[in-house]
Amino acid sequence: MSEFKTPVPNPALDAVAPDVYREIYGMPMFTIVPTADLEASKDFWLDGLGFIDLFSIPGGVTHLRRWAFQDVLLVPGEPPAEAPAQSLNFACVLSQIEEVRQRCEKLVPGCTDGPREMPWNSVELTVITPENARIVMTAARPIDPNSQMAADWRAVGIPIPENP
Template sequence: MDSIPAEISRDIYGMPAFVSLTVADLDRTVDWYVNGLDFISLFTVPGPGGEPALVHLRRWRYQDILVRPGKADAGEGWTIGAMATLEQLDALAERARAHGGGTVDGPADTPWNTRDLRVTDPDGYTVVYTARRADGDRDARFNAMMEEEARRQLGG
């Protein structure tokens, strides 16, 4: 979780998991993720009339979002988790705030030794960028508790 991935890959690969969002305004949502949250638009699939039927967005490998236009209830309650590095969180927060159109909360430290940036897109879907806190900033008690639980589960 500490390494910085290479440039965003435009490779087409089998995705072990991905998120699909149905959104009221496709252009607005794609703009939010691309210009506000550092995703790329990998490709667009046209519908029968030529209008976009699906846009494939990507940030890092296996951080893929498929966006489709349509009527859907607001995305409240949905959270998408995405890995980031500590060095990226402040810049992502600043970029999303400058872009506007959604909400930005953080980055802030969590009790489980991560630093999280929570952003909500114009359709109400939430993306949480999570980075592992630096060694000197981690809670030793939490680490000890997790190590003890791992030993317990392994029967040791």
């Protein structure tokens, strides 16, 4: 039996993002985002959020991707009038949070909130896209092996090394 390898790097201050995965696979999860302007939406997702255009069918669909299993389909349609309460969360590394914030703010001033440290040991940036999708870029933080969090996690059986 082979061991599953995640595309998400282990939490570290110097973690390096994996390359964009360009292969075609059966998508275990994806989201569909309706947009009134496919080209404008595509530009924001590419230039702001760092996705690639895996392929586009003009006037039909744009298949966007970042890492493996981070797939978004932009389709013609009417976006909601306001951002939904739920969010789409995409993993990234700590060094990408500020880059994404700056790029998105340049494209649509005021579209970001954060970044902020979360109690589940991540740093998160919320972005409201031109289609009113609520996107959260989330980067795991390394755990200090001497912290209370590490002790709490060990107490419930999550393996945290004593010394890095």
